[in-house]
C-alpha cells in the first residue's frame with residue numbers, strides 16, 4: 001500500500017517505521033511548509049498534525065478522493081461539519097482520539113464500569129490525564145472520549161478542567177510532564193473506598209500500529225468510521 005504521511009512529527013515518524021515493518025511504502029511525508037498536492041501519489045493518507053490543521057486536511061483529502069486516517073485531536077467541535085462534508089463528497093475517513101488497541105479496550109471497560117456505577121450515588125467520578133509538555137490540546141482527545149462514555153450512563157453531560165466538583169460536569173485533571181506518552185485514569189471515590197482504572201502508554205508504537213491497521217482496513221471500506229469499527233469491538 002502506498003501511504004502519504006500528512007504531518008511528520010513524533011507520530012508521523014513512528015508511523016513510518018511501523019508502516020515499513022508491515023510491508024508498506026511511504027511515498028510522501030508532508031510537513032507544515034510542504035505542498036499538500038503530493039498526497040495524490042498515495043492510496044491512503046495518514047494525518048497526525050495539529051488541532052488547527054486537521055479539518056482542512058481532511059477536506060482536502062476528500063476533495064482528492066483519497067481515504068484518510070486522522071489521529072489529530074482537538075477538533076471535536078467540528079466533527080459534525082466534517083461528517084457532512086465527507087458525506088457530501090462520498091469520502092472515506094477513520095478518525096479516533098486514540099488508535100491503540102489497549103486504549104480501545106479501555107474505552108469499553110470505562111463504559112461498562114460507568115454502567116455498573118450509575119446506581120451508586122455515593123461515588124464521585126473524576127479523571128486524570130498526563131501527557132508530554134509539547135501537547136497542544138487539553139484535555140486530551142482520549143479523555144474527552146472517556147468523558148463521553150461516562151456521560152452515556154450519568155447526568156455528567158459536560159466536562160471541565162481541574163479537580164473541583166461542579167454539578168453535571170466531570171472534572172478532568174490534565175497534567176503536562178516531560179516525555180510522558182499518554183496516561184489516563186478514571187477514579188470513583190467514596191468515603192468508604194476508591195475504584196480506579198488506568199491505561200499507561202509506554203511508547204507511541206501502539207498508536208502507530210493502530211493507525212496503520214486502520215489504513216489497511218479503510219482501503220476495503222467506504223464511509224466514516226472510528227477505531228471501534230476497525231477493531232470490531234462491541
Ligand SMILES: NC(=O)C1=CN([C@@H]2O[C@H](COP(=O)(O)OP(=O)(O)OC[C@H]3O[C@@H](n4cnc5c(N)ncnc54)[C@H](OP(=O)(O)O)[C@@H]3O)[C@@H](O)[C@H]2O)C=CC1
Pocket residue numbers: 006007008009010011012030031032033048049050051053057070071072073074096097098099100207
Ligand atoms: N489518535 C491517536 O492515537 C493519537 C493522536 N495524537 C495526536 O496527533 C497529533 C500529532 O501528534 P504528534 O505527532 O505527537 O505532534 P508533533 O507536533 O510531534 O507533530 C505534528 C507535525 O505536524 C506538522 N503540521 C502541523 N500542521 C500541519 C499541516 N497543516 N500540514 C502538514 N503538517 C503539519 C507539525 O509541523 P510544525 O512542527 O511545523 O507545526 C509537526 O511536525 C496531535 O493532535 C496529537 O494529540 C498523538 C498520538 C496518538
Ligand SMILES: O=C(O)C1=N[C@H](C(=O)O)C[C@H](O)C1
Pocket residue numbers: 073097098131135136139140141142143181182183
Ligand atoms: O498528543 C499526544 O501525544 C496524544 N494524543 C492523543 C490524545 O489527545 O488523546 C492520544 C494519546 O494519548 C497521545
